[in-house]
Amino acid sequence: MSQNGTEKPKVSLFDIRNIIGALLGIYGVVLVVASFSTSSADRAKVSGVNANLWVGIGLLAFSVFFIGWAFLRPLVVDDGGEAD
Amino acid sequence: MHVLASSILRMDANWVDYLLIALYFVFVLGIGLSARASISSSIDFFLSGRSLPAWVTGLAFISANLGAVEIMGMSANGAQYGMATFHYYWIGAIPAMLFLGVVMMPFYYGSKVRSVPEFMLRRFGPEAHLVNAISFAVAQILIAGVNLYLLATIVNALLGWTIWVSTVAAAIIVLSYITLGGLSAAIYNEVLQFFVIVAALLPLTLLALHEVGGWNGLKDKMSAAGTSNQLDSWPGTTITTYSSSFWSVVGIVFGLGFVLSFGYWTTNFVEVQRAMASKDMNSARRAPIIGSFPKMFIPFIIIIPGMMAAVLISPLAKLKSSGGASGAGGITYNDSLLLLMKQLLPNGLLGVAIAGLLAAFMAGMAANISAFNTVMSYDIWQTYIQKDKPDRFYTAFGRGATVVATALAIGTSYFASQFPNIMTYLQTLFGFFNAPLFATFILGMFWKRMTATAAWTGLVSGTLAAVLVAFLSEDAFGSASTGFLHVGGQGASFLAAGAAFIVDVAVSVAVTFVTESKPDSELRGLVYSETPKEDLHDEHEDHWWLAPTKLAGVSLVMVIILNVIFR
Numbered sequence: 001m002s003q004n005g006t007e008k009p010k011v012s013l014f015d016i017r018n019i020i021g022a023l024l025g026i027y028g029v030v031l032v033v034a035s036f037s038t039s040s041a042d043r044a045k046v047s048g049v050n051a052n053l054w055v056g057i058g059l060l061a062f063s064v065f066f067i068g069w070a071f072l073r074p075l076v077v078d079d080g081g082e083a084d
Numbered sequence: 085m086h087v088l089a090s091s092i093l094r095m096d097a098n099w100v101d102y103l104l105i106a107l108y109f110v111f112v113l114g115i116g117l118s119a120r121a122s123i124s125s126s127i128d129f130f131l132s133g134r135s136l137p138a139w140v141t142g143l144a145f146i147s148a149n150l151g152a153v154e155i156m157g158m159s160a161n162g163a164q165y166g167m168a169t170f171h172y173y174w175i176g177a178i179p180a181m182l183f184l185g186v187v188m189m190p191f192y193y194g195s196k197v198r199s200v201p202e203f204m205l206r207r208f209g210p211e212a213h214l215v216n217a218i219s220f221a222v223a224q225i226l227i228a229g230v231n232l233y234l235l236a237t238i239v240n241a242l243l244g245w246t247i248w249v250s251t252v253a254a255a256i257i258v259l260s261y262i263t264l265g266g267l268s269a270a271i272y273n274e275v276l277q278f279f280v281i282v283a284a285l286l287p288l289t290l291l292a293l294h295e296v297g298g299w300n301g302l303k304d305k306m307s308a309a310g311t312s313n314q315l316d317s318w319p320g321t322t323i324t325t326y327s328s329s330f331w332s333v334v335g336i337v338f339g340l341g342f343v344l345s346f347g348y349w350t351t352n353f354v355e356v357q358r359a360m361a362s363k364d365m366n367s368a369r370r371a372p373i374i375g376s377f378p379k380m381f382i383p384f385i386i387i388i389p390g391m392m393a394a395v396l397i398s399p400l401a402k403l404k405s406s407g408g409a410s411g412a413g414g415i416t417y418n419d420s421l422l423l424l425m426k427q428l429l430p431n432g433l434l435g436v437a438i439a440g441l442l443a444a445f446m447a448g449m450a451a452n453i454s455a456f457n458t459v460m461s462y463d464i465w466q467t468y469i470q471k472d473k474p475d476r477f478y479t480a481f482g483r484g485a486t487v488v489a490t491a492l493a494i495g496t497s498y499f500a501s502q503f504p505n506i507m508t509y510l511q512t513l514f515g516f517f518n519a520p521l522f523a524t525f526i527l528g529m530f531w532k533r534m535t536a537t538a539a540w541t542g543l544v545s546g547t548l549a550a551v552l553v554a555f556l557s558e559d560a561f562g563s564a565s566t567g568f569l570h571v572g573g574q575g576a577s578f579l580a581a582g583a584a585f586i587v588d589v590a591v592s593v594a595v596t597f598v599t600e601s602k603p604d605s606e607l608r609g610l611v612y613s614e615t616p617k618e619d620l621h622d623e624h625e626d627h628w629w630l631a632p633t634k635l636a637g638v639s640l641v642m643v644i645i646l647n648v649i650f651r
Contacts, residue, residue, distance in 0.1 A: 016140060016272050016275055016276070019111065019114075019115065019272070019276060020275065020276055020279050022111075023107065023108070023111050023276065023280070024279060024280070024283060026107060027104060027107070027283065027436055030100065030103065030104060030107075030432065031432050031433065031436070034100050034431065034432035035432070049291065049294060051287060051291055051428075051429070051430055051433050052430055052432040052433055054287075055283070055287045055433055055436070056432075058287075059283060062279075062283075
């Protein structure tokens with residue numbers, strides 16, 4: 001995963017980008033699934049647009065972008081003790 | 085218990101919506117637990133160990149302010165006053181955020197103070213420090229109460245839970261993640277909240293635009309309703325309520341754009357604390373500047389939906405043409421966004437939107453509480469009450485202060501519910517605390533002669549001047565105002581803030597000439613002329629976006645262009 005091979009930097013799992021990507025990705029999946037059963041009454045709310053489907057796809061794309069960013073540029077944690 | 089508008093606002097949320105909301109809370113508490121692992125000292129708890137990258141602190145910087153008050157209040161203002169509401173962002177936020185990053189942050193971050201009041205202590209000694217620390221702590225409890233009250237009303241509207249149950253449930257969630265993870269948990273949740281709120285409001289805006297027939301459709305409908313003047317942002321007489329266009333522009337530029345907004349964005353520790361958590365000087369300076377870019381576009385997904393709600397939602401349109409304060413079923417302008425969500429969003433997206441609003445409301449309150457516990461622990465307890473305890477003691481104290489603050493916020497949320505127009509209430513408070521603070525800070529940073537006595541007398545008299553103007557106005561204090569001065573609404577807040585600023589400067593200058601200044605040697609890092617240039621500047625020249633001044637220049641040009649397009 002690391003791009004610079006000389007030292008092996010410690011990659012933090014707790015990276016806010018992964019967390020944002022995960023939450024919005026799950027939201028995207030739920031919305032896309034929900035869009036298949038969106039009632040016609042719900043679709044009629046905005047003149048026939050299946051809003052759940054489009055927003056779900058948008059959220060999935062965003063999620064891929066954020067997790068990809070975190071993957072390509074991982075957060076490096078200083079191993080040395082921090083100054084007080 | 086019945087709240088008037090609840091039946092009209094009740095969302096038809098189904099299990100998909102609840103699933104999305106529940107997922108959000110799992111993530112919020114998960115962040116609190118993960119952040120707990122990184123806390124080993126009080127600096128970790130109160131300032132995130134000064135370790136965060138600029139984009140995180142930059143987004144947290146605006147998210148901390150993107151709470152219930154802003155989202156509901158600004159969409160309400162959009163519905164009621166139209167485009168003039170944009171001034172709260174383009175005039176009332178961006179210039180001050182850039183000023184903070186370019187001019188003031190080097191002093192805050194460079195002097196290694198742990199809070200804004202602590203800067204006051206180092207520069208001016210204990211009197212001004214106490215005035216600042218105590219007024220700030222009180223204001224945070226009040227504002228946390230406003231956020232909590234709004235949160236409870238939306239949970240009430242959604243689930244039909246009583247206000248009290250909603251208030252306590254929300255307070256417990258905020259309490260748990262801040263006591264666990266401290267400022268890191270608050271900041272990470274603010275960043276997460278930012279994306280969830282955009283995921284909720286951007287589709288809402290696009291759907292409403294589709295429904296209203298695009299920008300031209302909105303224009304046509306507003307013209308048909310006789311409110312086409314609200315499509316212009318200048319001179320903004322609707323928000324100032326001044327009869328003269330000239331004084332309205334002066335009020336917006338000086339009152340809102342200079343005194344209120346510089347006071348708020350540059351001295352309010354809730355905001356500055358986010359930037360102070362950055363990993364180095366360059367990141368700390370860039371945090372508010374990076375935040376200014378999303379900040380200038382947020383009004384498009386908050387104010388514009390408010391304006392569209394006022395033409396799309398028929399009870400709201402009737403309320404607007406009647407000119408009253410509340411319409412059929414007790415709805416008010418504050419309900420604009422909720423009504424729009426109810427009308428346009430299908431189940432699923434509705435869950436995202438409710439999660440986004442709850443997120444924003446909790447993050448706003450969490451920001452107040454996390455700033456409060458820092459000031460309470462470092463500035464009040466460690467400085468004046470128990471000085472020499474081990475570091476661990478203050479972290480534990482901060483956790484305790486969080487519990488007390490949350491309990492107090494529950495009390496003040498009831499108080500906040502008694503005020504009809506939340507924005508006015510809040511702006512009134514800003515006028516009292518922030519406008520004189522900004523005057524004192526800016527004088528103190530650039531005028532080495534200014535004395536400690538001048539600082540606290542200036543602050544006290546400036547605040548009193550604001551209180552006096554508020555009492556003399558038509559409605560800044562509701563029925564307690566006498567109406568002696570014929571200004572009301574936001575105009576009264578601008579005038580009170582302006583008076584506070586001018587009185588503070590006048591008193592500070594006068595008192596400085598009759599009291600003794602600090603020796604120059606004690607002012608390094610605190611006053612511009614006594615600080616070597618290399619202490620203040622940390623410009624990276626590799627890329628323009630890494631240099632705070634150049635990045636701020638780009639932001640300023642963009643906001644000027646926006647002002648010209650939407651004049």
